[in-house]
Amino acid sequence: MATKVIVQLPGERDYAVRIGSGVIGKLGQSLREIERFANARDVLVITDSNVAPLYLAQVKASLAAANFKAADITVPAGEGTKDIAVASEIWSAMAQLAFGRDCLVVALGGGVVGDLAGFVASTYMRGVPVVQVPTTLLAMVDSSVGGKTAVNLAEGKNLVGTFFQPSFVCADTDTLATLPEREWRCGCAEVAKSAVIDSDDFFFWMLEHAQAMAERDDAVAAEAIQRCVVFKAGVVARDKTESAGVRECLNYGHTLGHAIEACTGYGTFSHGAAVAEGMRFAVRLAADVLEESREAISEFAEAQADLLDTLGLAPLDYDATPEDLLTAMKRDKKTRGGEVRFVLARDIANWEIVPVSDEAILQALR
Ligand SMILES: NC(=O)c1ccc[n+]([C@@H]2O[C@H](COP(=O)([O-])OP(=O)(O)OC[C@H]3O[C@@H](n4cnc5c(N)ncnc54)[C@H](O)[C@@H]3O)[C@@H](O)[C@H]2O)c1
Numbered sequence: 046m047a048t049k050v051i052v053q054l055p056g057e058r059d060y061a062v063r064i065g066s067g068v069i070g071k072l073g074q075s076l077r078e079i080e081r082f083a084n085a086r087d088v089l090v091i092t093d094s095n096v097a098p099l100y101l102a103q104v105k106a107s108l109a110a111a112n113f114k115a116a117d118i119t120v121p122a123g124e125g126t127k128d129i130a131v132a133s134e135i136w137s138a139m140a141q142l143a144f145g146r147d148c149l150v151v152a153l154g155g156g157v158v159g160d161l162a163g164f165v166a167s168t169y170m171r172g173v174p175v176v177q178v179p180t181t182l183l184a185m186v187d188s189s190v191g192g193k194t195a196v197n198l199a200e201g202k203n204l205v206g207t208f209f210q211p212s213f214v215c216a217d218t219d220t221l222a223t224l225p226e227r228e229w230r231c232g233c234a235e236v237a238k239s240a241v242i243d244s245d246d247f248f249f250w251m252l253e254h255a256q257a258m259a260e261r262d263d264a265v266a267a268e269a270i271q272r273c274v275v276f277k278a279g280v281v282a283r284d285k286t287e288s289a290g291v292r293e294c295l296n297y298g299h300t301l302g303h304a305i306e307a308c309t310g311y312g313t314f315s316h317g318a319a320v321a322e323g324m325r326f327a328v329r330l331a332a333d334v335l336e337e338s339r340e341a342i343s344e345f346a347e348a349q350a351d352l353l354d355t356l357g358l359a360p361l362d363y364d365a366t367p368e369d370l371l372t373a374m375k376r377d378k379k380t381r382g383g384e385v386r387f388v389l390a391r392d393i394a395n396w397e398i399v400p401v402s403d404e405a406i407l408q409a410l411r
Contacts, residue, residue, distance in 0.1 A: 048271050052190060052278040054210060054285055062190060062214040062274050064267060069103055069178065069217040073111025076149070076176065079213060087144050088115040091135065091162040092153040093122040096180050099223055104153055104178065113149075116142055120161065122154075124311070127161050127196045129205065135165045146170050149212075155181035155228070156188035160206070163194030167209030174212040180220040182232025182266070183317070186239065186273035187295075189214050191281040201378060208286050216274075218267050229261060231317030233356040236269050238297050238324060241349060241393055243276040248393045252348065255355035293398050296379060297388040298324035304373035308365035321358035324349060330409045331389040334401055345392045367410035371403060 047065030063075060076082045088108055092101050097119040108115040118135055120126045139148070152162030152175060159177050166175035177189035195206030221229070236258070240251040250272070251258070257265040277295070284291035302323035305314060314322075328346040332339050353359075374385045384400040 048267070050271060050274045050278060052210075052214075052274075052281070054192075054278075054282050057210050057285070058212070060210060060212055060214065062216065062278075064185070064216045064218065064270050064274065066219050066263070066267075067217065068215050069100065069220070070107055072104060072151075072176075072178065072215050073107040073109070073113055075215065076108075076113070076213060077111050082149065082174075082212075085147060085149055086112075086114050087142070087148040088113045088151055089135075089139060089142070089144065089148065090115055090117040090151045090153055091120065091158055091165070092117065093120050093126065093155075093158050095122040096154040096158070100153060100180060100220055104151065108151075115151075120158070122157070124157055124197070124202075127157055127203075129196050129198075132161060132165050132168075132196055135161075136169055139165075139169055144169075144173075146173055148173050150175045151178055152176070152189075152211075153178045153180065154184070155179065156184045159184050159188050160193070160195045160203070163192070163209055163211070164196055164206055167194055167207040172209065175209065177211045177214045179214065179216050181224060181228050182221060182270075183228070183235055185216040185218075185221075185270045186232055187235045187277065189216065190274055190277050192285070201376070204378060214274075216270060218263060218270065221261070221266060227315050230357050231315045233258060234298070234317030234320040234324075234353075234358055236273055237349075237352050237356055237358070238295070238320065239273045239276045240352070241324065241390055242294050242297055242388075242396060243272075244394045247272050247276065248348075248352070252352050252355075255352055259355060259357045290398060293379070293386070294388050294396055297390065297396065298322075298327055300374055300377065300379070300385060300387050301326045301370065303377055304370045305361070305363055305365065307373040307376075308369050309363050314361060314363065318358060318361055321353045321356075322361040322363070324353065325360060326409065327387060327389055330387060330401065330405070331391050333409055334387075334399060334405055335389055335391050335397075337391045342391055345390070348393070349390075367407045370410055371406055374406070
């Protein structure tokens with residue numbers, strides 16, 4: 046069974062996120078049902094080298110059945126593909142195909158393909174529509190919704206990009222069957238993050254179903270995805286361009302998480318494992334920094350640890366000095382005026398964004 050979440054953002058067209066088993070097979074038909082695509086013809090499907098052999102034929106067949114003329118480009122899998130040189134090759138290919146402003150870009154893959162294809166679409170001829178077809182748990186619960194697009198620079202990740210909302214999101218939960226276990230857990234960390242920041246209702250539902258989620262139960266995964274999308278759409282509706290101090294909450298666990306990834310070498314730990322460690326740290330730091338009883342925070346810390354453990358996100362044993370981690374945090378693009386800002390949670394759905402002094406960070410890290 047498929048469900049639909051409508052994302053409504055100020056100053057943007059509403060768009061639907063369709064979630065469920067087999068929804069890729071109806072992609073072409075779903076697009077035809079969107080009024081402004083009724084007469085569209087040219088589609089470019091951008092995918093990666095792991096996803097292409099698994100799902101590209103299915104997507105193209107669905108588009109062809111709805112009379113779209115679909116070309117495709119397969120980029121190498123991996124973060125290195127979020128590069129302006131790759132974007133430039135795709136722009137050129139689109140121009141050579143004589144694609145006009147009435148074309149459509151379909152991003153078939155994880156967050157890497159989603160960010161890259163979104164960036165390409167948002168800039169080709171000053172913007173052509175993009176449709177996200179996420180195939181990782183992380184992309185379904187987070188990156189495919191909300192409109193952030195990006196490529197990386199040698200100087201840092203996601204330093205060049207745009208805010209550009211998709212026209213439709215098609216999250217086929219059947220595609221998760223082929224996702225490697227490491228990538229599954231990576232997505233689980235973002236699910237846990239959303240549950241903590243969102244509400245008691247989401248958190249305790251997730252805690253109750255964490256074992257089933259870790260075992261990749263289809264129905265639980267579909268509901269977790271839906272809850273995450275509703276949560277993220279709500280956050281983005283309040284702060285589309287991360288300028289109102291709300292969207293930053295999605296960074297919960299990421300401040301230390303990114304520093305761990307940078308200091309231990311990207312890929313040593315998965316992004317999700319590092320974020321989960323960052324969530325544990327954020328609670329320890331909250332106990333030091335926020336004027337809150339340690340007892341109240343420790344109850345929440347235990348519940349969060351329970352959720353992360355059950356999702357298979359154990360505490361990390363990593364090798365990096367507090368000083369190196371702090372330096373990495375200060376290089377993060379989310380640092381402002383030299384002060385590191387943390388999303389600190391004192392309880393479920395009770396968080397604030399706080400600039401924290403170097404001394405307090407070092408002390409908590411030690
Ligand atoms: N735009 C946003 O709001 C946002 C939010 C969070 C993360 N991101 C970005 O997302 C990226 C990470 O996304 P990701 O974790 O999806 O990584 P990814 O796109 O690299 O995918 C992970 C791996 O899984 C493979 N894969 C994808 N779908 C598969 C499937 N169904 N079966 C088998 N293999 C499959 C991919 O080829 C890749 O090797 C980062 O670049 C990050 O910056 C963006």
